Amino acid sequence: MTELTLGATHRTLRDEVTRELRRRILSGELAQGERLVEDRLAGALGVSRNPVRESIRVLAAEGFIEVVPRLGATVARLSAEEGEELFDVRMAIEGLAARLAARKRSPSSAERLRQVLDRAREAVDGGRLEQVADLNTAFHLAVGEAAGNSYLSLMMKPMLLRAQWVFSQTAAARGPHSWSEHLSMYEAIAAGDEDEAQARAIAHVAAARRSFLVAVGRTRKHPNDWKTVR
Amino acid sequence: MTELTLGATHRTLRDEVTRELRRRILSGELAQGERLVEDRLAGALGVSRNPVRESIRVLAAEGFIEVVPRLGATVARLSAEEGEELFDVRMAIEGLAARLAARKRSPSSAERLRQVLDRAREAVDGGRLEQVADLNTAFHLAVGEAAGNSYLSLMMKPMLLRAQWVFSQTAAARGPHSWSEHLSMYEAIAAGDEDEAQARAIAHVAAARRSFLVAVGRTRKHPNDWKTVR
DNA sequence: GTTTAGGAGACTGTATACAAGACCTGACAT
């Protein structure tokens, strides 16, 4: 019989390209406002234009790219205002996620959260900052999963990537602070205290926002970080 | 000089296809779980596979389609549970939207909201139910725009389309009720009363949820409306 | 000097072609 190829998601070039382009945008290798020429990207990645085009649609839907018909795609520009706006949305969404996670808490989801926290702890101790950022995102995503609301999860994925983008642009790493706040979120969720879970999630995002604003205030004196490129 | 072609978005086949497929999914012409074969769609729409493929990526990102590499795309299945889950997210998001809209109210945005309300009123009086549904969506979207938060707008568009999908599936038209609730939202927003605006938006979505649950309770006796197709 | 026509190059939009994987069917073996 043919073997169950359950999670063996056949890797397609299109997915690789999407991941790679997203990574380059998040890391800043592709600067804001930079034009994305299909031919050049295809050449650079060693593929044809088709996978690139499909990736561009996906990244546009996620808000990382702006497409104007007949004129082409550019990396989206993230103004400081838009960066700040994101936090309002995050407070609403992540507050809800934490509340639902507390309501529907289960041993397995708590286990999952603790797992991520532990790995983040190791990364913080090891000083691996990039990994810390990924694990922070993973924690928030895990809270979203624990909420058991599929549409919420669907929305949170691009939102958290965007949040990571915001921080990578400001270089406002606050890994260690995040960790203890995550821990307190976890405790409220595991205890099933909905109000407290929501409050702590909101407070966490609010703290991130403050840190962001401070960083923007600073980086704005170095226009390259936030000003447009073209 | 070349004339400013501001809103003259050059129509591309890809966009037409995306709209058409989305419409067919919303209207139920393409049933939940139905397989989307690129060749057949391309033939039916009189285009090549490329625009179809790109459309599929976009609709997948919006959550209307599920794609499994190498196996193809299917119209997403919307279980009653997922339909219900959507309302939780909407309460959070639309509550925020209404609050921000009240905070940043302006004569022009109020004008815009009133415009949509007026047209919806006419549609209700005229008994044009399909148009009522579109205008209801337009009202919520206008509130989102009035909130002046670009990421919020980005998230709301697919969310509201999905909400429309939920209702089109349950045939739970509640146009007239919606209208008066929209009016009361508008009043709170125009008055700049943030708390009240948020509360009324949440109450509105909660009412929609109740109506949905009643409809699901009813339609569940007629499995065709909600059961899978394949 | 400014403006305008025109044309070359660059890029996107769309179609077509080919390669490879997944599924179904039926024969054959156990």
Added chain:
DNA sequence: ATGTCAGGTCTTGTATACAGTCTCCTAAAC
């Protein structure tokens, strides 16, 4: 009866080809 293997068909993934449009540069006209 169950399992398995081979072949054919259907479908997706990827590459290539061509057409249309936009941009920019140049040169002529006023």
